[in-house]
Amino acid sequence: MLQLPDSPPRMKTLVSVDESYKLCRHLTAKYAKTFYLGTLLMSPAKRQAIWAIYAWCRRTDELVDGPASAITTPETLDLWEQHLEAMFAGHPKENYDVALVDAIQRFNLDIQPFRDMIAGQRMDLHRSRYQTFEELYLYCYRVAGTVGLMSTAVMEVDNTANTAPWHQSKPLYIPTQEAIALGIANQLTNILRDVGEDARRGRIYIPLEDLARFNYTEQDFCNGVVDERWRSLMRFQIERARQFYTEAEKGITHLAPDARWPVWAASMLYGQILDVIERNDYDVFSQRAYVPQWKKLRTLPIAWMRSQVL
Numbered sequence: 279m280l281q282l283p284d285s286p287p288r289m290k291t292l293v294s295v296d297e298s299y300k301l302c303r304h305l306t307a308k309y310a311k312t313f314y315l316g317t318l319l320m321s322p323a324k325r326q327a328i329w330a331i332y333a334w335c336r337r338t339d340e341l342v343d344g345p346a347s348a349i350t351t352p353e354t355l356d357l358w359e360q361h362l363e364a365m366f367a368g369h370p371k372e373n374y375d376v377a378l379v380d381a382i383q384r385f386n387l388d389i390q391p392f393r394d395m396i397a398g399q400r401m402d403l404h405r406s407r408y409q410t411f412e413e414l415y416l417y418c419y420r421v422a423g424t425v426g427l428m429s430t431a432v433m434e435v436d437n438t439a440n441t442a443p444w445h446q447s448k449p450l451y452i453p454t455q456e457a458i459a460l461g462i463a464n465q466l467t468n469i470l471r472d473v474g475e476d477a478r479r480g481r482i483y484i485p486l487e488d489l490a491r492f493n494y495t496e497q498d499f500c501n502g503v504v505d506e507r508w509r510s511l512m513r514f515q516i517e518r519a520r521q522f523y524t525e526a527e528k529g530i531t532h533l534a535p536d537a538r539w540p541v542w543a544a545s546m547l548y549g550q551i552l553d554v555i556e557r558n559d560y561d562v563f564s565q566r567a568y569v570p571q572w573k574k575l576r577t578l579p580i581a582w583m584r585s586q587v588l
């Protein structure tokens with residue numbers, strides 16, 4: 279189980295910045311094989327900052343999704359938000375915070391996406407159904423689009439390499455929508471992969487309006503019915519997620535050159551989960567779509583080529 283803040287908070291000696299980055303690195307490597315692989319392709323300063331952000335996101339997610347989630351209340355999240363404000367004011371309270379405070383200062387991170395993510399986790403406290411895609415989109419923006427914004431600040435924007443010399447004075451294009459789109463694409467993928475796990479916890483993230491469109495009921499969902507109605511519904515969801523990947527990938531060329539390969543890799547690797555769902559004939563209730571490590575490694579040179587030419 280992850281280490282969450284002690285309650286009540288007490289003064290303690292914290293680890294050094296280097297030690298704290300190590301803790302964040304271990305957490306990322308343990309919980310997110312795909313993203314960790316992506317970070318290994320980054321420059322050392324960028325990858326460290328992403329580990330620190332990952333550790334904070336994971337710990338935030340854990341408050342509503344992990345083993346201790348039964349005791350999480352809106353007040354727990356209020357305290358977590360105060361804890362966040364303290365980090366942005368330069369005051370780490372926990373060993374994991376030391377690295378994030380360093381990253382906030384080095385990359386001049388904005389607090390708003392972090393606050394928005396906490397708002398997303400609040401939604402998980404009191405919602406287990408989404409009526410429309412618009413409602414689900416807001417949830418996805420908050421828990422994952424925000425990660426795109428945080429990551430872009432670290433990855434840095436630079437499209438001068440793609441700009442003709444006589445256009446060099448043009449203002450930089452900031453690929454905000456594309457960064458959010460990659461978060462949304464990842465989150466939609468995550469929702470489709472985890473359908474079975476979520477159903478067992480009484481949660482349905484797929485919009486109910488989509489279930490109705492395919493004449494598939496909540497009861498069918500809870501019983502894990504895989505038939506032609508379900509397969510058509512899943513094809514529709516997969517197609518929607520892929521549109522977000524396509525939108526996101528158009529933004530990668532506006533990132534700093536050293537960030538393009540890792541982001542292409544992360545996008546392609548996470549997108550492959552959708553291919554596996556198709557190969558499993560859309561049964562996400564009894565099997566978990568899983569991309570083997572050798573397939574992930576095989577993707578890296580292709581991602582590299584795309585980062586050079588697209």
Ligand SMILES: CC(C)=CCC/C(C)=C/CC/C(C)=C/CC/C(C)=C/[C@@H]1[C@@H](COP(=O)(O)OP(=O)(O)O)[C@]1(C)CC/C=C(\C)CC/C=C(\C)CCC=C(C)C
Nearest residue numbers: 316332335336422425426429453457460461464465529544
């Ligand atoms: C390589 C790279 C840039 C990685 C970013 C890593 C990072 C900081 C990840 C944080 C992830 C996290 C813990 C978020 C908390 C909420 C949550 C759980 C979201 C889901 C992640 C999936 O994680 P996992 O598969 O481990 O989920 P389980 O809990 O195991 O079910 C999400 C699906 C969100 C992930 C979203 C992103 C990584 C955003 C990607 C966008 C960019 C990097 C922007 C790129 C810029 C442009 C212009 C395209």
Ligand SMILES: Nc1ncnc2c1ncn2[C@@H]1O[C@H](COP(=O)(O)OP(=O)(O)OP(=O)(O)O)[C@@H](O)[C@H]1O
Nearest residue numbers: 307308309310311312313314547548566567568569
């Ligand atoms: N079908 C499977 N076969 C073997 N191991 C699996 C399988 N599914 C999941 N795992 C393991 O369970 C753990 C959690 O699965 P998960 O797919 O979330 O991996 P992860 O490390 O979070 O990577 P990702 O970033 O792709 O989500 C991982 O350590 C993964 O190796």
Ligand SMILES: [Mn+2]
Nearest residue numbers: 309310311312
């Ligand atoms: Mn995972």
